[in-house]
Amino acid sequence: EAGVVQSPRYKIIEKKQPVAFWCNPISGHNTLYWYRQNLGQGPELLIRYENEEAVDDSQLPKDRFSAERLKGVDSTLKIQPAELGDSAVYLCASSPWPPGPFSMNTEAFFGQGTRLTVV
Amino acid sequence: TQLLEQSPQFLSIQEGENLTVYCNSSSVFSSLQWYRQEPGEGPVLLVTVVTGGEVKKLKRLTFQFGDARKDSSLHITAAQPGDTGLYLCAGAQNFGNEKLTFGTGTRLTIIP
Numbered sequence: 001e002a003g004v005v006q007s008p009r010y011k012i013i014e015k016k017q018p019v020a021f022w023c024n025p026i027s028g029h030n031t032l033y034w035y036r037q038n039l040g041q042g043p044e045l046l047i048r049y050e051n052e053e054a055v056d057d058s059q060l061p062k063d064r065f066s067a068e069r070l071k072g073v074d075s076t077l078k079i080q081p082a083e084l085g086d087s088a089v090y091l092c093a094s095s096p097w098p099p100g101p102f103s104m105n106t107e108a109f110f111g112q113g114t115r116l117t118v119v
Numbered sequence: 120t121q122l123l124e125q126s127p128q129f130l131s132i133q134e135g136e137n138l139t140v141y142c143n144s145s146s147v148f149s150s151l152q153w154y155r156q157e158p159g160e161g162p163v164l165l166v167t168v169v170t171g172g173e174v175k176k177l178k179r180l181t182f183q184f185g186d187a188r189k190d191s192s193l194h195i196t197a198a199q200p201g202d203t204g205l206y207l208c209a210g211a212q213n214f215g216n217e218k219l220t221f222g223t224g225t226r227l228t229i230i231p
Binding site: 004012035043045091 | 123125130152154159160161162163164167177186205207218219220221222226
């Protein structure tokens with residue numbers, strides 16, 4: 001079974017330009033997360049979807065960031081305009097919430113991430 | 120501001136040595152997970168601990184959840200170069216881990 005797929009893997013853009021990231025979660029996973037990870041640090045949640053509904057976007061900088069999850073499957077994260085401080089790895093993860101019948105807890109499956117460099 | 124603080128932030132030791140990584144918080148978590156991340160990849164789950172005081176072993180790795188469910192530790196015995204990576208703890212404050220908060224990370228390097 002394919003894992004979480006993200007594209008592109010790498011993106012270099014000039015500041016003030018727009019950029020978009022795409023995520024295809026594992027089939028059947030209705031929870032989708034976007035995280036931002038700075039070098040050597042832990043991921044920080046930007047937004048969490050339950051199906052097509054954004055249930056937690058409290059840490060998404062809404063002045064420049066937007067996200068959507070069409071039909072509760074694929075998702076895109078957009079930054080417009082990008083700033084130098086947005087350089088980071090953007091990780092998408094999915095999980096099968098609610099958990100399966102033999103588990104009390106669910107696991108987040110991560111994609112390889114998109115490394116964004118803003119110059 | 121991240122709720123989970125990990126220590127040390129960096130650790131470099133010789134192959135064969137033992138080490139412990141700590142994950143601390145002032146918040147109570149319903150469960151806590153440990154992930155390992157290699158360069159250019161996303162984090163991969165190692166273990167989930169749920170009960171206060173719980174100890175889980177995964178080969179040479181031993182994970183413990185604090186009695187008060189506010190902290191956790193990861194102990195590696197006889198470290199090997201393949202253990203090199205970024206270790207992340209992640210806490211869930213709601214049943215089922217649908218809301219995960221990640222720690223600050225510990226970058227471990229095992230020197231052959």
